[in-house]
Amino acid sequence: MKIYSFGSDTAPTIVLLPGTCCHWKSNFGHVIPLLKQNYHVLCVSYDGFDETEATEFPTMLEETEKIEAYIQENYGGYIRAAYGCSLGGSFVSLLAARKNIHMDFGILGSSDMDQASPFLAKIQTNLLLPLLYPLIRDGQFKLAFLKKRLEKRQQEMGAYVSALMEMFGGARPYVTMQSCKKQFYSDLVTTLPEKLNVPGTEIHIFYARKMGEKYRKRYLKYFAHPIIHELNLQHEELLICFPEQWSALVQSILNEENVFLKTNSFQL
16 A cells, blocks of 8 residues: 655645545546645555555455554544545545544545445455456456447536546556455445444535435434535536535535535535
8 A cells, every 4th residue: 555645744634545446646636736735635545556566455444454554653643634535435434433543524425335245245246346347457348338338328428427437547457356356345344333423523425416315324324423515416526527626625624614515505
């Protein structure tokens, strides 16, 4: 695992955690310049997904321990905030729940909070990853029906689908199938406490309403007092398509400014 650092190390620290099988730079490279003006930005590059290392993703808990150790060693166990894109939201939740470090704000970006038994998680992993892995390794789907489906979705949803594909990071032959499987499977089987409430930590959730109402119910299941920012958007569309608005919302939360952003009413 590597941590990439940006901005002044005397500024408040925000940790950025990528989504499933994503490259850190393709996930957050376009918003880091917007944050580093006011914050010390740390971007995590998970084991198995960084081109400068010969590593393999272990488990969600082992990777969480490494993130905690880094924050403890370099920042005295305290950060201003952590933002998790999709799967990264599971890391934010684990960091908050384990209480080995402290953050003032934990922000989940459209995280699906999926959980499954080991048996069902293994089935899902073995069915999905052979289809998804060529996109990660080669930068494109291998099967013709997936290519056609992607083309159709791009015609229907335009720039969003293209931006979502770019978020993965293009062809990355150094990423193994095993790393992808371990990350996907481990996220499904790593349990999270319900009604999580950590004194001194606010949990904010960027709820993409176009994902469906069931996700709001999951957020209310796993967090006691989440501040839900409703977005009439798709999964992580704010981050990948509207970086300036995403940065403004994140910084308003961290600065505790602009009360309307805390009233579930942010729209595009």
